Amino acid sequence: MESQFTSPFWHYYIVAIVVGSIIWIVWLLLSQNVVKVKKGEDVKTMGHSWDGIEEYNNPLPRWWFYMFIMTILFGIGYLVFYPGLGDFKGIGFNGKTWSSVSQYQDEMKKAEAETGALYAKYSGMSVTEAAQNVEAMTMGKNLFDTYCIQCHGSDAQGSRGFPNLTDTDWLYGGTPEHIQETITKGRLGVMAAWGPVLGEERVRDAAHFVMSLSGREHNEERAIRGKEIFAANCAVCHGADGSGNQGMAPNLTDDVWLWNGSEKGIIETITGGRHNQMPAWEGFLTKEKIHLLTAYVWGKSHPEGKALPTDTKNAVRGVAPAEEQAAKAEPVAEPAPVAASPAEAVSASPAVEAAVSEPAVEDKAPVAADKASVVNENGVVKFYFATAKSDVAPEADKVAAEIVKAAKAGKKLVISGFTDSTGNAESNAKLSKKRAEAVQAFLKKQGVKAESMELRKPENSTGGKGDNAEGRRVEVKIEG
Missing domain, CATH: 3.30.1330.60 (OmpA-like domain)
Known part of the structure; x- marks a missing residue:
C-alpha cells in the first residue's frame, strides 16, 4: 500500500486513535445504560438536593440510546467505504476507491474534454500567429485574468516584487520559447545578502553607483567608491556595465526596478538580498492553455508582432543591442553653415x-x-x-x-x-x-x-x- 506519510508509524498512530475512540464511545454508552426501572416501582433519586430540587436516576431514553448506536454504526460504515484510517483508502464502490483528489481529477478531465476542442483550435498556431488573432488573445486574457492578475495585475504591468510583462525588460528572456518555459517550469530568483560582507557604508557606496548607472541623482564621491565595490562583487552577475545577464541577474541601467529604485530600496536589496519565486504551471494547466497564455504575454510586450533585440539581450541604458551597434557605426554629420540674413x-x-x-x-x-x-x-x-x-x-x-x-x-x-x-x-x-x-x-x-x-x-x-x-x-x- 502506497503511504502518504513519511513513516508507517503515523498510519498505525491514526488507526489506534480512531479505533480506540470508537471502543471508548461504545463503552461509555453501555456503561450509562445499566439503570433499569421495573414497572410499578418508584424512580429513585441520586440523593442530592439543591434548594429542594432533586435529580432522578432515570435510564437513558430509548430513542436517544438507539440514535447514538446508529451514529456509531454510520461512522464505522464510513471508515469501511471511505478514507479515514491512516493509509487505508476504503473499499470504495464498484471496485474504485474515492478521495477528494480523485473526484477533482475526474471533474477536471470532464471539463477538459468539453473545452479541449476549443483550445485545440489555436494549438496549431505559432505563438506569434496566435498573438495576432483576436479570439486567441481574448481567451488568453481570460486565462491571464484567472491565474495571473493576482501577482502581475489586471494590466499586466506588475507591482512591487512582480515584473511588468508589457515592457521590453526581461529577467529570463522575451522570446516565445523563454516565456513558455517560464510559465511551464516557473522561476526561482535569488540574490545574496551583501550587508554582512560589505558593511553599512560600503553598501551605501555601492547603492549610489547603481543609481548612477540608470541616471538617477546620486552622490558622486560615493558612486566613485561604489564602482570599485561593484566591479569586485557585483559584476560577475550583473555584468561590468551593469546591464545584467538574462536568467542570472537583472539590468541595472534601464531604470526599471522590480523592488524599488530609490536609495532606500536599493540599499535594502543589497543589504538583505532578495528571494522571489514564480510557481510552475505545468501539471495544473494544459499545454494548450499555456500556449495561449504565452501568446497573450508575448503579444502584450510585442504590439507590432515582431521580435525585439531585447528578447535575448538586455539594453544598456535603454539602448537596445541593435540600436547600440547602429549608433557606433553611424557617422555624425557636420552641420551646414548658415549665412546671416x-x-x-x-x-x-x-x-x-x-x-x-x-x-x-x-x-x-x-x-x-x-x-x-x-x-x-x-x-x-x-x-x-x-x-x-x-x-x-x-x-x-x-x-x-x-x-x-x-x-x-x-x-x-x-x-x-x-x-x-x-x-x-x-x-x-x-x-x-x-x-x-x-x-x-x-x-x-x-x-x-x-x-x-x-x-x-x-x-x-x-x-x-x-x-x-x-x-x-x-x-x-x-x-x-
Missing part, C-alpha cells in the same frame, strides 16, 4: 558686429558616446554631459567664447536642457535642470551677467533615447 546685418550694432564678426569656433568632431564635450553649431553651443553627470567639459571656455562675447555686448542667452525618453521621467527632468544650472554657473564664471541669461524649457525637451548623447545635452542660443 541682410536684415540681421543691418540691424546689428557696432559692438555686436565686433562680437560676432569673428568666425565661429565649431567643434566638428563626433560627440563622444559617454563623455562631456562642447560643440558650436551655427551659433548654438551644445554642452554634452556624461551619463548621470553634470560636469561641464574642460574645453567649454574656448568653444563658448562667441556666445560669451555676444552676452557681454547686450545679447540675451537662452539656456535649455534636454532629456532622454527612457527611464524615470521625474529623475531625468531633475538631472536636466541640474545640468542647465551647471551651464549657467559656467557662463557666470566667464563674465556673463545673470540678467543676460534665461533658463527656458524647450518646446520638446526629449532629445534622445537611452545612451544617445542628444538626450544628455544643454543648448545655449543667442536671442535679441
Whole structure:
C-alpha cells in the first residue's frame, strides 16, 4: 500500500486513535445504560438536593440510546467505504476507491474534454500567429485574468516584487520559447545578502553607483567608491556595465526596478538580498492553455508582432543591442553653415558686429558616446554631459567664447536642457535642470551677467533615447 506519510508509524498512530475512540464511545454508552426501572416501582433519586430540587436516576431514553448506536454504526460504515484510517483508502464502490483528489481529477478531465476542442483550435498556431488573432488573445486574457492578475495585475504591468510583462525588460528572456518555459517550469530568483560582507557604508557606496548607472541623482564621491565595490562583487552577475545577464541577474541601467529604485530600496536589496519565486504551471494547466497564455504575454510586450533585440539581450541604458551597434557605426554629420540674413546685418550694432564678426569656433568632431564635450553649431553651443553627470567639459571656455562675447555686448542667452525618453521621467527632468544650472554657473564664471541669461524649457525637451548623447545635452542660443 502506497503511504502518504513519511513513516508507517503515523498510519498505525491514526488507526489506534480512531479505533480506540470508537471502543471508548461504545463503552461509555453501555456503561450509562445499566439503570433499569421495573414497572410499578418508584424512580429513585441520586440523593442530592439543591434548594429542594432533586435529580432522578432515570435510564437513558430509548430513542436517544438507539440514535447514538446508529451514529456509531454510520461512522464505522464510513471508515469501511471511505478514507479515514491512516493509509487505508476504503473499499470504495464498484471496485474504485474515492478521495477528494480523485473526484477533482475526474471533474477536471470532464471539463477538459468539453473545452479541449476549443483550445485545440489555436494549438496549431505559432505563438506569434496566435498573438495576432483576436479570439486567441481574448481567451488568453481570460486565462491571464484567472491565474495571473493576482501577482502581475489586471494590466499586466506588475507591482512591487512582480515584473511588468508589457515592457521590453526581461529577467529570463522575451522570446516565445523563454516565456513558455517560464510559465511551464516557473522561476526561482535569488540574490545574496551583501550587508554582512560589505558593511553599512560600503553598501551605501555601492547603492549610489547603481543609481548612477540608470541616471538617477546620486552622490558622486560615493558612486566613485561604489564602482570599485561593484566591479569586485557585483559584476560577475550583473555584468561590468551593469546591464545584467538574462536568467542570472537583472539590468541595472534601464531604470526599471522590480523592488524599488530609490536609495532606500536599493540599499535594502543589497543589504538583505532578495528571494522571489514564480510557481510552475505545468501539471495544473494544459499545454494548450499555456500556449495561449504565452501568446497573450508575448503579444502584450510585442504590439507590432515582431521580435525585439531585447528578447535575448538586455539594453544598456535603454539602448537596445541593435540600436547600440547602429549608433557606433553611424557617422555624425557636420552641420551646414548658415549665412546671416541682410536684415540681421543691418540691424546689428557696432559692438555686436565686433562680437560676432569673428568666425565661429565649431567643434566638428563626433560627440563622444559617454563623455562631456562642447560643440558650436551655427551659433548654438551644445554642452554634452556624461551619463548621470553634470560636469561641464574642460574645453567649454574656448568653444563658448562667441556666445560669451555676444552676452557681454547686450545679447540675451537662452539656456535649455534636454532629456532622454527612457527611464524615470521625474529623475531625468531633475538631472536636466541640474545640468542647465551647471551651464549657467559656467557662463557666470566667464563674465556673463545673470540678467543676460534665461533658463527656458524647450518646446520638446526629449532629445534622445537611452545612451544617445542628444538626450544628455544643454543648448545655449543667442536671442535679441
